[in-house]
Amino acid sequence: MTPTLTLALTLALLLLAATGCSRSSGAQTSAPSATSPTATHAGRAEQSTAYAPYVSASTAHTTDAAGSPSAYNLAFVVADGDTCTPTWGGHTAIGNATVKSRIAELSSSDSTVRVSFGGATDKELATTCDSAAGLAAAYATALDAAGGATHADFDIEGDTLTDSASVTLRAKAIALLQKERDLDVTFTLPVMPAGLDADSLALLEAANNQGVQVSTVNLMTMNYGESYDGDMGGYAITAAKAAHAQLTKVFGSSAAATWQAMALTSMLGVNDVDGETFTLSDAAQVRAFAEEKSIAWVSAWATFRDVQCEEGTSTDDAATNCSGVTQSAGAYAKAFSG
Numbered sequence: 001m002t003p004t005l006t007l008a009l010t011l012a013l014l015l016l017a018a019t020g021c022s023r024s025s026g027a028q029t030s031a032p033s034a035t036s037p038t039a040t041h042a043g044r045a046e047q048s049t050a051y052a053p054y055v056s057a058s059t060a061h062t063t064d065a066a067g068s069p070s071a072y073n074l075a076f077v078v079a080d081g082d083t084c085t086p087t088w089g090g091h092t093a094i095g096n097a098t099v100k101s102r103i104a105e106l107s108s109s110d111s112t113v114r115v116s117f118g119g120a121t122d123k124e125l126a127t128t129c130d131s132a133a134g135l136a137a138a139y140a141t142a143l144d145a146a147g148g149a150t151h152a153d154f155d156i157e158g159d160t161l162t163d164s165a166s167v168t169l170r171a172k173a174i175a176l177l178q179k180e181r182d183l184d185v186t187f188t189l190p191v192m193p194a195g196l197d198a199d200s201l202a203l204l205e206a207a208n209n210q211g212v213q214v215s216t217v218n219l220m221t222m223n224y225g226e227s228y229d230g231d232m233g234g235y236a237i238t239a240a241k242a243a244h245a246q247l248t249k250v251f252g253s254s255a256a257a258t259w260q261a262m263a264l265t266s267m268l269g270v271n272d273v274d275g276e277t278f279t280l281s282d283a284a285q286v287r288a289f290a291e292e293k294s295i296a297w298v299s300a301w302a303t304f305r306d307v308q309c310e311e312g313t314s315t316d317d318a319a320t321n322c323s324g325v326t327q328s329a330g331a332y333a334k335a336f337s338g
Contacts, residue, residue: 049290050297051337054116054265055106056304057088057099063306064106066330067337071112073153073299074103077142078122084129086142090122094145103146114151114186115142124160124170132172139177150181153218155188161199171203171210178213188218188265193228193235195242204250216296218263219243221286222271222278229275232266233282237289240264256294264290265299268306268332269323280327283335291338298336306332 052071055064064072077094080087086094107113117139118124129135143149154174160166177183187207189200196219207214221236228235240262248258264286266278283300290298300306307329309322323332 048338049287049295051299051333052112052114052263052297053300053306053333053336054302056302057102058092058096059304060102060105061304063330063333064303065109066303066306067333068109069111069333069337071114071151071297072106073114073116074106074146075116075302076119076122076155077115077117077125077139078119079125079128082123082128084125084134084138086125086138094142100145100147107147112151113146113149114153114184115146115149116153116155116188117142118155118157118160118188120155120157124154124156124166126166126170126173127160127163129169129173132169132176135169135173136176136180139173140181143181143183151184151186152177153186153188156203157188157190157220161190161203164202167203167206168210171206171212174207174212175210184215185212186216186218186263187214188220190223191219191221191239191243192224193238193242195239195246201246201250208250214261216261216263217243217247218265218299220265222265222267222276222301223273224276226274228273231282232271232276232278233285236264236266236282236286240289240293240295259293259295262293262295263297263299264295265301267301269325269327270319277325279325280331280335283332287336287338300332300336303333306330 050070051067052073053069054073054075057074076089077086078090079085080090088094088096088099092099103113125138126135129138139152143152154170174185187203189196189203219240221239224235244258244262247262248255251258251261266283266286268278270277287298304321305319305323307322308327309319309324313319313322
C-alpha cells in the first residue's frame with residue numbers, strides 16, 4: 001500500500017558539491033513543495049554520489065577516513081534507560097569529552113557530521129519521552145553536543161517502526177525542531193527487494209502530516225531473510241528500484257528528483273542473516289548504480305567492520321568489528337567511494 005502524499009523535500013542540492021553528501025537546510029523556509037522540485041535540482045547531474053559511512057561515536061578506527069567520506073553518520077543517540085535523556089549508545093553521556101573530541105576530528109576534514117538517532121538496539125528517544133516539546137529538546141541537546149550539528153538521521157526499525165504513538169510523536173518533535181533551527185532530516189528505513197513496507201510508508205505519512213521537510217530516505221539494503229541468498233548487490237538494486245516507484249508517489253516528484261532524494265546503506269561482508277554476504281563486487285555494483293541514477297549518497301555499516309577478521313575468528317555469523325571476507329583494510333570504502 002502506497003499512500004498518496006505531497007511530502008515536502010528539503011533538497012538544496014546545488015550546495016551538495018560544497019558539503020559532500022549533505023544538503024544545507026538553510027533554505028528550508030522557502031523549499032519548493034514535493035510537487036515541483038525540478039528547480040532545486042538544477043546542475044545536479046554533474047555532481048557525484050557521495051560516500052557517507054556509519055561510524056562509532058566513541059571510538060576511532062583506522063578505516064574511518066578510508067574512501068575520504070564527505071560525511072559521517074555518527075551512531076547512535078538513544079535514551080538513557082527509560083528516561084528522556086539522550087546518550088551515546090545508552091552508556092556514554094551526551095556531553096562526553098572524548099566524543100566531542102572525536103566529532104571535532106571527523107569534522108576537521110570538512111566532512112559533515114550527521115547525528116544518527118535510533119538504530120537496531122536500545123531505545124529511541126521517541127519511545128521514552130512524554131511530549132513533543134520534551135523530545136525536541138532531547139534531540140536538540142544531542143545536536144548541540146555534536147558541535148551544533150545541522151544534519152540528523154533517524155534510523156527507525158524493528159519494534160520502534162511499528163509503534164505508531166512514537167512515530168507520531170517523533171514527527172511532531174522534528175517539525176518543532178525545523179521551526180526553531182536549520183535541520184536537514186534523513187529517515188533510515190528497512191527495505192526489501194519488493195520495496196518499503198506499510199510501516200515505513202506510514203512513518204513518511206506521519207512526517208508529511210506534521211509538515212516535516214525530508215531531505216533523504218536512506219534504504220537499509222540488508223537483512224532480507226534467509227530465502228534471499230543470491231546476489232546481494234542485485235537485491236540492493238532491485239530494492240532501490242521498487243522503493244523509487246513508491247517514493248515517487250510519496251514525494252509527488254519527478255523520477256529524477258526521487259533518485260536524488262535517496263541513499264543506500266549496505267552491511268559489509270557477512271550479514272547476521274544466513275546466506276547474506278555482501279561482497280566487494282557487490283559494493284562496486286551498488287556504487288555504479290548509484291552514480292548512474294545520481295543517488296545522493298551511499299553508506300555502509302560500518303567503518304569498523306571494513307577490515308578482514310583476524311585468523312581464528314569465526315566468520316559463520318556477522319562479526320562486530322570485521323567483515324568476515326578476505327579483504328584489505330578499507331577496501332569497501334574504496335569501492336563505495338568510487
